[in-house]
Amino acid sequence: MSDHHDAGQEHDPGPRVGLSPFAARSRVLAALLVEKGVLTQDEIRRQVAATERRSPETGARIVARAWVDPRFAALLREDFAAAVAQVGVDASGLVQFEALFNTETVHNVVVCTLCSCYPRAIIGNPPDWYKSTAYRSRTVREPRAVLAEFGLHLPPEVTVRVHDSTADLRYLVVPRRPSGSEGLSEEELAALVSRDCLIGVAVAASPVAA
Amino acid sequence: MAVRPSPLAVGVGVRVRTTGPSGHVRTPGYLRGASGTVVALLGRFPNPERLAYGAPAPLVALYRVEFAVTDVFGPADGASRDVVTADIYEHWLEEVQDRE
Amino acid sequence: MTAEREPQPRVLAGGPHDIGGAPGENPIDRAEHPQEDWEKLADAVHHLLVAKGHRRHDQLRRAIEALSREDYDRLTYFERRVHASQVLLVESGVLTDAEVADRLQAEVATWR
Numbered sequence: 394m395s396d397h398h399d400a401g402q403e404h405d406p407g408p409r410v411g412l413s414p415f416a417a418r419s420r421v422l423a424a425l426l427v428e429k430g431v432l433t434q435d436e437i438r439r440q441v442a443a444t445e446r447r448s449p450e451t452g453a454r455i456v457a458r459a460w461v462d463p464r465f466a467a468l469l470r471e472d473f474a475a476a477v478a479q480v481g482v483d484a485s486g487l488v489q490f491e492a493l494f495n496t497e498t499v500h501n502v503v504v505c506t507l508c509s510c511y512p513r514a515i516i517g518n519p520p521d522w523y524k525s526t527a528y529r530s531r532t533v534r535e536p537r538a539v540l541a542e543f544g545l546h547l548p549p550e551v552t553v554r555v556h557d558s559t560a561d562l563r564y565l566v567v568p569r570r571p572s573g574s575e576g577l578s579e580e581e582l583a584a585l586v587s588r589d590c591l592i593g594v595a596v597a598a599s600p601v602a603a
Numbered sequence: 604m605a606v607r608p609s610p611l612a613v614g615v616g617v618r619v620r621t622t623g624p625s626g627h628v629r630t631p632g633y634l635r636g637a638s639g640t641v642v643a644l645l646g647r648f649p650n651p652e653r654l655a656y657g658a659p660a661p662l663v664a665l666y667r668v669e670f671a672v673t674d675v676f677g678p679a680d681g682a683s684r685d686v687v688t689a690d691i692y693e694h695w696l697e698e699v700q701d702r703e
Numbered sequence: 704m705t706a707e708r709e710p711q712p713r714v715l716a717g718g719p720h721d722i723g724g725a726p727g728e729n730p731i732d733r734a735e736h737p738q739e740d741w742e743k744l745a746d747a748v749h750h751l752l753v754a755k756g757h758r759r760h761d762q763l764r765r766a767i768e769a770l771s772r773e774d775y776d777r778l779t780y781f782e783r784r785v786h787a788s789q790v791l792l793v794e795s796g797v798l799t800d801a802e803v804a805d806r807l808q809a810e811v812a813t814w815r
Contacts, residue, residue: 413739413741413779413781413782415741415745415778415781415782415785415786416739416740416741417741417807417810417811418785418786418789418803418807419741419742419744419745419748419781419785420741420744420810421803421806421807421810422745422748422785422788422789422792422798422803423744423747423748424806425798425802425803425806426748426752426792426797426798429797429798431752431755431757431797432748432751432752432755436751437744437747437748437751440747440750440751441743441744441746441747444743444746444747444750445743487753487760504723506721506722506723506724507717507720507721507723507764508720508764508767509780518738518746520733520735521732521734521735521736521780522731522732522733522734522735524780525731525732526722526725526729526776527727527729527730527731527732528731529722529723530722530723530724530725530727531727531728531729531731533723533724534723534724539731542730542731543731543733557723
């Protein structure tokens with residue numbers, strides 16, 4: 394096929410600024426669920442707080458540990474939940490996680506074309522662009538063009554492996570450790586790992602730039 | 604649902620079925636009819652096509668299948684060796700015997 | 704049977720959400736907005752309803768996918784989720800659309 398002209402590419406609503414008509418609806422649904430005794434105000438408060446504590450820094454910590462500790466890296470590959478438990482992260486739950494290790498010859502990038510599956514329990518909520526029509530539709534079809542838009546230009550000898558999260562697994566990309574990072578502490582290494590690295594649209598910063 | 608006598612082995616060629624149940628499915632349209640290679644057996648999970656309707660969901664095997672981007676979308680600049688993987692439930696896959 | 708290595712025609716047969724590989728060259732808008740309170744609330748409510756066994760996440764997806772293409776494209780991510788959440792709550796008999804509408808009306812009245 395591959396006559397890719399026009400047709401069907403709807404524009405993205407994107408993040409909407411200002412009051413959504415669904416803002417009030419969201420509050421009404423929560424209020425009714427509390428009144429009917431399905432949920433409690435306290436449960437909701439605690440859940441919001443728990444979600445707010447999630448951050449890509451957790452993912453960065455996992456990556457930094459994998460860089461300094463080959464045994465941890467091996468365990469992360471084999472049994473993600475057991476490995477991250479060692480750094481105080483709870484990855485037990487309904488979905489399984491898997492670490493995708495970038496190598497000299499393979500670069501991993503994650504997308505969810507059908508909805509916006511994302512390793513939230515580990516790194517928080519996805520950015521708006523991860524949920525956008527453009528990212529979801531294009532990443533599987535033209536990954537290099539998408540990565541180039543993020544400023545990531547990979548040499549042709551590197552294979553791009555796009556992971557479409559279609560089912561019960563969630564993916565965390567483990568970027569390659571940048572050269573020149575020998576001798577840095579685990580904390581300093583973690584600071585080189587951005588959220589975008591963990592999705593696969595960036596590589597770890599070089600220590601000079603950080 | 605047909606019970607597969609033995610699981611698909613890593614490395615075997617498969618084709619994604621073009622049709623399946625109507626309603627909620629997790630097999631994306633762009634992969635329907637595409638040929639790829641099984642790269643992992645991920646385990647057995649409750650069938651989401653049943654879960655979506657609150658129905659009892661038998662466990663089904665889930666495979667990671669790898670496709671060449673060019674096989675799915677045709678040749679494009681610089682994409683010749685790039686691959687896309689998706690996690691696909693067993694009843695959407697048929698083994699392809701005559702692969703080159 | 705299609706010849707090997709020859710890209711086969713694809714049927715984009717799914718719902719409005721099934722957009723992987725769809726044609727179009729739209730650049731990716733990388734602007735990000737901090738999550739608003741009502742969005743956090745929607746997330747928390749859904750998470751709790753799943754955790755307490757009232758629904759499966761698959762059901763929320765199914766209700767989102769039942770949107771018309773127009774509505775799917777018009778609504779933001781969290782708007783779709785709030786809509787679908789209401790659909791499921793009505794479906795399971797926890798509340799009615801009329802109850803929600805009445806309460807919304809009352810909320811609007813307090814702003815005047």
